[in-house]
Amino acid sequence: MGRQDLPRADGPPPMLPWPLALLALSACCRWGVAGGAGSTVPQGHAAPATPSSFSSSSSPSVRAPLDWLLTDRGPFYRAQEYVDFMERYRQGFTTRYRIYREFARWKVNNLALERKDFFSLPLPLAPEFIRNIRLLGRRPSPQQITDSLIKKYGTHFLLAATLGGEESLTIFVDKRKLSRRAEPAGGAGNSSGVSLETLHQLAASYFIDRDSTLRRLHHIQIATAAIKVTETRTGPLGCSNYDNLDSVSSVLVQSPENKVQLQGLQTVLPSYLRERFVAAALSYIACGSAGELVCRRSDCRCQCQPAFPRCNCPEADIQALESSLAQLGRAWESHHSQFEESEEFQALVKRLPTDRFLNRTAISHFWAMDLDVQHRYQQLGTSLKLLSRKTYRLIRRLFNLSKRCHRQPRFKLPKERSLPFWWSRAQSLLYCSETTVPGTFLEESHSCTCPSEQPSCQGSVPCALGEGPACASCAEDNSTRCGTCNHGYVLTQGFCRPEVADSLEHYLGLETDLQDLELKYLLQKRDSRIEVHSIFISNDMRLGSWFDPSWRKRMLLTLKSNKYKPGLVHVMLALSLQICLTKNSTLEPVMAIYVNPFGGSHSESWFMPINEGSFPDWERTTVDASAQCQNWTITLGNKWKTFFETVHVYLRSRIKSLDDSSNETIYYEPLEMSDPSKNLGYMKINSLQVFGYSLPFEPDAIRDLILQLDYPYTQGSQDSAMLQLLEIRDRVNRLSPPGKIRLDLFTCLLRHRLKLANNEVARIQSSLRAFNAKLPNALEQETGKLCS
Numbered sequence: 056m057g058r059q060d061l062p063r064a065d066g067p068p069p070m071l072p073w074p075l076a077l078l079a080l081s082a083c084c085r086w087g088v089a090g091g092a093g094s095t096v097p098q099g100h101a102a103p104a105t106p107s108s109f110s111s112s113s114s115p116s117v118r119a120p121l122d123w124l125l126t127d128r129g130p131f132y133r134a135q136e137y138v139d140f141m142e143r144y145r146q147g148f149t150t151r152y153r154i155y156r157e158f159a160r161w162k163v164n165n166l167a168l169e170r171k172d173f174f175s176l177p178l179p180l181a182p183e184f185i186r187n188i189r190l191l192g193r194r195p196s197p198q199q200i201t202d203s204l205i206k207k208y209g210t211h212f213l214l215a216a217t218l219g220g221e222e223s224l225t226i227f228v229d230k231r232k233l234s235r236r237a238e239p240a241g242g243a244g245n246s247s248g249v250s251l252e253t254l255h256q257l258a259a260s261y262f263i264d265r266d267s268t269l270r271r272l273h274h275i276q277i278a279t280a281a282i283k284v285t286e287t288r289t290g291p292l293g294c295s296n297y298d299n300l301d302s303v304s305s306v307l308v309q310s311p312e313n314k315v316q317l318q319g320l321q322t323v324l325p326s327y328l329r330e331r332f333v334a335a336a337l338s339y340i341a342c343g344s345a346g347e348l349v350c351r352r353s354d355c356r357c358q359c360q361p362a363f364p365r366c367n368c369p370e371a372d373i374q375a376l377e378s379s380l381a382q383l384g385r386a387w388e389s390h391h392s393q394f395e396e397s398e399e400f401q402a403l404v405k406r407l408p409t410d411r412f413l414n415r416t417a418i419s420h421f422w423a424m425d426l427d428v429q430h431r432y433q434q435l436g437t438s439l440k441l442l443s444r445k446t447y448r449l450i451r452r453l454f455n456l457s458k459r460c461h462r463q464p465r466f467k468l469p470k471e472r473s474l475p476f477w478w479s480r481a482q483s484l485l486y487c488s489e490t491t492v493p494g495t496f497l498e499e500s501h502s503c504t505c506p507s508e509q510p511s512c513q514g515s516v517p518c519a520l521g522e523g524p525a526c527a528s529c530a531e532d533n534s535t536r537c538g539t540c541n542h543g544y545v546l547t548q549g550f551c552r553p554e555v556a557d558s559l560e561h562y563l564g565l566e567t568d569l570q571d572l573e574l575k576y577l578l579q580k581r582d583s584r585i586e587v588h589s590i591f592i593s594n595d596m597r598l599g600s601w602f603d604p605s606w607r608k609r610m611l612l613t614l615k616s617n618k619y620k621p622g623l624v625h626v627m628l629a630l631s632l633q634i635c636l637t638k639n640s641t642l643e644p645v646m647a648i649y650v651n652p653f654g655g656s657h658s659e660s661w662f663m664p665i666n667e668g669s670f671p672d673w674e675r676t677t678v679d680a681s682a683q684c685q686n687w688t689i690t691l692g693n694k695w696k697t698f699f700e701t702v703h704v705y706l707r708s709r710i711k712s713l714d715d716s717s718n719e720t721i722y723y724e725p726l727e728m729s730d731p732s733k734n735l736g737y738m739k740i741n742s743l744q745v746f747g748y749s750l751p752f753e754p755d756a757i758r759d760l761i762l763q764l765d766y767p768y769t770q771g772s773q774d775s776a777m778l779q780l781l782e783i784r785d786r787v788n789r790l791s792p793p794g795k796i797r798l799d800l801f802t803c804l805l806r807h808r809l810k811l812a813n814n815e816v817a818r819i820q821s822s823l824r825a826f827n828a829k830l831p832n833a834l835e836q837e838t839g840k841l842c843s
Contacts, residue, residue: 148227148283154258155223155287163216168318178323184208193327197347200328200335204320210336211317224261225285226254226272232281249275254282342366356459368460376453380466383446387469390438395480399431404484411529412519413485414498415478422478432477443469489514523831524551543830553831554778562756563624563783569748571693578629578690578746587625587745589614589702596740604642604708604738612745613701617654617808623749624653624808626790627699628691633741635684640736642708646673646687649703650792652800652841654807659842660703661792665689670793684741697790698800700807702745710735754809757783764822777826784823788838796839803842813843 140151168178187203195203233249253275261268272284319336321329338348341355345363348355359366394400403425407413413421422428446469457464479496487494487503494505494512503513518529518537524544526537536549544551569577569585577585593610596602614625627650634644649660666672676686691697763776784801791797805811805819827833 143227143283146283147229147231150228150230152226152228152254152258153223154261155221156262157221163213165212165214165318168214168322180323188324188328191328195328195331197331197335197338198344200332201339201344204332205336205339208320210340211319212323214316214318216315221287221289222262223287224258225287226258227283227285228254229281232279249279249281365460369456370460373453373457373460373464376449376456377465380446380449380453383442383449384467384469387439387442387446390435390442391472394431394435397431399425399428400477400481403428404481407481407485409485410517410534412501412517413482414519415475415482418478418481419474422474422481432474439469486514486516487512518549524553526551541831554774562753562760562779563750563787569628569693574628574692575690578688581631581744581746585628585746585748587614587627587747587749589745591743598740598742601637601737601739604644604706605735608706609703610706610740610743611701611703612743614699616700620749621754622752624752624804625699625747625749626696627702627745627747628693628696629688629746630691630702631686631688631742631744631746632704633678633684633686635679635739635741637736637738638683640683640738641710642736642738643710644687644738645707645709647705647707648689649705650697650699651701651703652698653803654700655803655842657703659803660701661798661841663689664793668793670695684739695793696747697792698787699745699747704743706740708738752808758809761819764819774826777823780819781823781827785836788836791838794839796837798841799838800841802840806842 143151187207191199191203228251233251257268257272269284269286272282276282276284319333321332321336324332334348338346338357341348342357342359343366345366346357346359349358350356357366403421406425407418407421450466450468453464453466479498482496482498483493483503485496487496487505490505490509490512492506492509492512494503494509496503501516501519505512515535517534518526520526520528522541525541527539527541528537530536530538530549533549537546537551540546540551543554545554574585589612591598591610591612593608595606595608596610602608614620616623616625630648632646636642636644648663648665649657650663651657651660664670671690671692674688674690676688678684678686760776760779763772764780787801787804788797788799791800802816802820805816806813811819824835827835
């Protein structure tokens with residue numbers, strides 16, 4: 056008995072008639088017994104509700120104890136029958152009735168092969184089959200085997216098989232819709248009232264009068280929508296008629312319970328033909344008549360004949376797979392469209408508030424609280440998983456088929472759409488749906504990208520609430536603009552802008568237009584326009600007089616601004632001394648400089664770190680060679696400029712000597728000599744000057760500004776005063792001397808120029824720190840204490 060596995064364009068090969076296959080039926084046709092439950096089901100009668108014949112499942116009464124079955128716990132949950140039942144249950148059909156009958160199983164055996172194996176009898180093959188074998192000779196070509204045997208008799212013959220089948224009727228019932236009034240006797244089904252008894256009678260009469268029963272059940276299904284009828288038939292089912300057994304296909308039952316055993320045709324061939332037949336059969340199955348199957352290192356391909364150069368590329372199968380993938384892609388998009396148009400998703404969009412702007416995060420919170428849309432999204436995910444598995448399975452098959460083709464397969468992978476996509480889609484439906492086709496909302500720019508045929512799809516986008524530059528609330532008359540702003544921001548034309556302090560010109564002028572090159576030129580010329588005239592005070596020496604520098608000398612320059620210049624503060628850019636020494640003197644002047652920024656005691660001065668780190672060093676310029684006079688200048692410039700009220704200069708001297716061994720200059724301290732005749736030389740200070748400029752300062756205006764902290768006219772005026780005081784504090788402290796920590800010069804300004812008490816200064820500083828902490832991007836600089 057032969058069978059053709061792959062259909063050919065020239066038609067299927069003729070099948071061996073059953074007598075030639077020597078098949079014998081070992082059982083007769085009879086009505087059978089359901090093997091699973093052991094209960095007999097008579098023909099034409101409905102059996103009781105048992106697992107094997109007639110079953111009824113009512114969910115409302117038993118659902119609670121069986122809830123564990125609804126979780127993904129194993130094969131029962133994934134069984135197709137259970138999946139179908141649960142789908143019907145979700146549609147409202149809570150009860151199932153099922154009636155079925157089975158045909159007995161027929162075992163079909165090939166007795167001819169058994170006679171050969173057990174009794175060593177020759178096979179009774181057909182004469183034509185034997186003649187074709189003899190005509191092939193001892194070494195036939197694969198093409199000869201294909202033409203003489205395979206195309207006529209196939210590649211396999213039937214060894215054993217099972218016949219039989221099952222016929223069933225399943226009725227799903229929605230008891231809520233089903234009327235309990237009995238159907239009028241003898242009615243033709245036109246009445247709308249149907250009872251359970253009527254369904255029982257119809258189910259019992261299914262196998263007696265199938266056509267009439269189905270006609271009435273379908274009428275009830277259409278008229279009441281209370282039932283769903285499913286008819287199932289498996290197996291050949293024609294076991295009472297031998298006309299169904301005219302070919303091998305009659306016994307190839309498409310059921311997992313039925314098994315078919317085939318045997319290769321080479322077992323009935325002579326031994327010298329078997330290997331060649333197997334090779335020809337494999338080539339015929341894999342390559343048809345277009346080539347020969349060649350396998351090397353587990354990689355098999357068809358060696359094409361010249362007439363069929365593309366035999367390795369099944370174009371028809373590839374095009375069919377590409378068409379199936381395109382259809383799956385359309386189904387994928389259809390599922391997404393159905394979800395977007397679903398009642399659950401549209402209801403979520405309608406419930407979103409429109410009085411303020413919603414970003415994706417805000418929409419995700421509403422999504423998390425909506426159980427209906429989450430359940431609908433899970434259904435979408437389940438459907439897409441099935442489509443995805445089908446898609447990737449087809450893609451693998453497509454690549455396997457086209458790996459030896461000259462063109463790449465054409466397909467488009469389905470586009471995944473995660474939860475953020477649907478949140479963005481809800482945004483688009485909120486803000487970009489002024490036209491028939493909604494656009495796409497861009498959260499970063501708060502704008503819409505509209506379809507080309509729709510020039511304008513954007514609606515009104517409400518203001519965004521939040522921290523920082525976002526609105527504290529939207530305007531009542533126009534929700535697209537801010538109504539109020541957060542702390543540190545001011546409302547300007549419907550938007551929140553960072554609040555900036557007003558000009559400080561009325562309180563303290565801190566601006567200068569002197570550039571570094573200009574300043575350097577003026578200092579070289581010792582221009583009097585940048586000299587700050589100050590008072591020289593010293594109890595140890597006088598300007599222009601020679602003195603013995605063996606002892607430390609103290610001198611200072613002060614301005615006494617509180618007495619003479621209350622409306623000015625002063626900035627030092629450079630300090631210059633002109634120092635003269637006697638001839639042949641080995642003394643070297645050494646200065647220590649202390650700067651007091653706004654007055655007070657000497658302890659509230661800071662030491663100038665000359666030539667430490669990047670701080671500048673003294674520059675010496677010779678003025679009079681005969682008198683050995685030099686200008687000692689230290690230039691601070693714009694980088695190191697600072698406030699000053701008093702400059703303290705401590706002058707001492709050291710002895711300069713030349714080391715003969717190393718040719719280096721060394722310094723050491725002079726000894727205290729009581730004998731004037733042993734004096735090492737004298738020194739003279741001709742001038743001591745401070746270069747810089749003065750800034751306008753209004754202490755009364757700053758006091759009024761401080762008063763607004765306690766007695767504000769409005770909240771806005773208090774915030775404005777705070778911002779201005781913060782700006783003054785930061786800009787004053789910015790002129791602090793170099794060091795790891797800036798010095799708190801602002802406290803010195805309050806103490807000595809505004810004459811505020813310590814507790815008032817502490818209260819102001821605390822208020823400024825608290826206000827600064829509320830500002831956006833607040834940065835509080837750590838400062839060191841200088842003034843008590």
